Amino acid sequence: MSRVAARPRRRDRRVHGSVRERLYAGGFMAPAVLIVGILLIVPFLVTVHRSFYSDNVQSRFSGLGNYRLLFTDPVLIRSVENTLLWVTGTLVLPIALGLAIAVMTDAARWTRIVRLAVVIPYAISGSAVAVVWNFVLARNGALNALLTSLHLGSLAHGWLLNWPGNTLVIIVASTWQSTGVAVILFLVGLQTIPPETIEAASLDGADGWLRFRHIVLPQLRPVMIVVVGISLVNGLKAFDLIWVLTQGGPGRSTETLAASMYQETFGLQRLGAGSAIAVVLTIIVLGASWTYLRRQLQPEGA
Known part of the structure; x- marks a missing residue:
């Protein structure tokens, strides 16, 4: 008992x-x-x-009126288009360039200088990067001067004046800065790949592209998840580089949703519209991040 x-x-x-x-x-x-x-x-x-209240002197409940602006206001429609361009550009360019640079400079010693040159811009603030690229892209800037000296003056123009070219060149400037972190992460991933797998693939006759595609790339999947996640969030919240370079202009043509949120809230004092943009942007960031990570982190065969 x-x-x-x-x-x-x-x-x-x-x-x-x-x-x-x-x-x-x-x-x-x-x-x-x-x-x-x-x-x-x-x-x-x-x-x-x-976000459910109007921006009048006497703020009143307006339901989804502020959210409808994203589909009816030409400025905000352009902002949505720019955000999509940013997400696409910041996903494709930094990842592709970072992976290529990491693979090509992984084994050689002399390429440390190349890696250093690529990584240094990542340590610079977005505002400093904007100042540098303003010197390059201005009407009388370095890029137009270079084209003129090469007898290509017909190609020189105001790179920040017309849409969508102004948005695309700002994305290039962002890529120049953000590629460094992708290079670092991919180099770390390459160093974790067991040399035995590379040697076995070489013995089996898999060289060059086949070895990279079937041996190296699958083992970089954990690093790829991190890099894509960082690039996705950076594309959706792009602000400082845009604001210092163009302040969203000319005519608010280079604004993304993050820049429009700031402009509507603090520039135009339209608190309802700014709040609606902030809510939509938050939902997009959380939804995109959760969907991507959920798919990528699922066990194989699940």
Whole structure:
């Protein structure tokens, strides 16, 4: 009987112990949860609430009126188009260039200088990058001067004046800065690939493109997930480079959703429209990130 009676006591101790551990864990997590709630969740809820009200002197409930602007206002429609261009450009260019540079400079020693030259721009702030590229892309800037010296003056023009060319050259400037982090991450991924797999592939006759496609690239998948995630978020929240280079102009033609959110809220004092853009942008970032990571992190065969 004593043994039978001892078993429920042990179970009770285990239950009380697990409850006590959870209470301790909750106590340690409570300050962090409280800070996150105050600094992130509460302002977001206030923004959502404000997005349903008009921007008149006497702000009134307008339902989805501010959200309809994304489909009816020509400026905001252009902003959505620019955001799509940014997402596409920041996904394709930095990843492709970063992977190519990492693969070509992985083994050779002298290429450390090349890698350093590519990585250095990533350490520069977006505002500094904008100042550099303004010197290059201005009407009387370095690029037009170079074209003129090469007797290609007919190609010289105002690179930041006409859409979509102005958006595309800003994306190129962003690529110049952001390729560095892709190079670093891909180099780390290449160094984690076991040399035995490369040697086995070579013995089997897989060289060049076949070896890269079937051996190297699949083993870079974890790094690729990180690089794509970073590039996706950077494309959706692009602001500083655009604002310093053009302030969204001319005629707000280079604005993305992030820049339009700032312009509507602080420039034009249209708090409802700015809040609606902020809510939509937040939903897009969270939805795109969650969908991508959910698909990529699924176990194979699931």
